[in-house]
Amino acid sequence: MEADFKIIGITLADFVVDNEAERITRLLCSGAVDRMHIRKPCCSADIIANVLEAIPRELHKRLSLHDVPELLEKYPDVGFHFNSRYPSGVSAPVLSRSCHSAAEVLEADAELEYVTLSPVFDSLSKSGYKSRTFHNEREAVATRKVVALGGVTPSRFPELKERGFSGAAMLGYLWNPLTNIENIIEEIHRWKNCNS
Numbered sequence: 663m664e665a666d667f668k669i670i671g672i673t674l675a676d677f678v679v680d681n682e683a684e685r686i687t688r689l690l691c692s693g694a695v696d697r698m699h700i701r702k703p704c705c706s707a708d709i710i711a712n713v714l715e716a717i718p719r720e721l722h723k724r725l726s727l728h729d730v731p732e733l734l735e736k737y738p739d740v741g742f743h744f745n746s747r748y749p750s751g752v753s754a755p756v757l758s759r760s761c762h763s764a765a766e767v768l769e770a771d772a773e774l775e776y777v778t779l780s781p782v783f784d785s786l787s788k789s790g791y792k793s794r795t796f797h798n799e800r801e802a803v804a805t806r807k808v809v810a811l812g813g814v815t816p817s818r819f820p821e822l823k824e825r826g827f828s829g830a831a832m833l834g835y836l837w838n839p840l841t842n843i844e845n846i847i848e849e850i851h852r853w854k855n856c857n858s
Contacts, residue, residue: 667819668776668829669850670809671695671836676704679837683716688843689836690721694850699743699831701728714740726756764802774806778831781812782822803827816853
């Protein structure tokens with residue numbers, strides 16, 4: 663894989679996992695994940711702040727929030743990811759957005775560093791969240807940086823690169839309680855560096 667193919671991690675939404683901040687730190691420090699999205703719409707600002715506090719400050723520039731934009735004042739290096747709950751009006755060093763169609767990708771603001779497009783494959787974390795065929799996908803991924811989301815595992819990186827995606831976002835794969843973090847890191851590196 664080329665160096666510009668970015669790997670993004672996304673946290674589980676409903677609760678904080680045991681040792682979550684340590685796992686995030688390990689994924690970022692290992693280079694397996696380039697950026698981590700803190701997506702916890704069911705958690706309070708205090709809970710999310712506790713997660714941020716447990717992650718070394720030098721890594722904050724590689725984090726993005728999906729919620730609680732009020733925390734950006736206290737954590738100015740953290741980015742923000744626009745979504746249906748927060749569609750606009752937030753300022754941060756790195757801005758991105760969720761998209762669910764190629765048309766949304768093509769209409770997204772130029773100021774965004776990247777957008778996610780989902781579901782590209784059947785979701786691993788959301789039951790019944792099935793892959794979609796995106797009309798004008800090629801045009802969308804040729805126009806801007808688009809990160810594939812939904813059912814992504816490392817073995818799918820080569821296909822996503824071939825389809826023109828700029829990166830891959832993973833949620834369910836990263837938080838599988840049955841898989842050791844070191845095995846996850848090893849598999850990401852193996853497929854990230856695979857040219858076929």
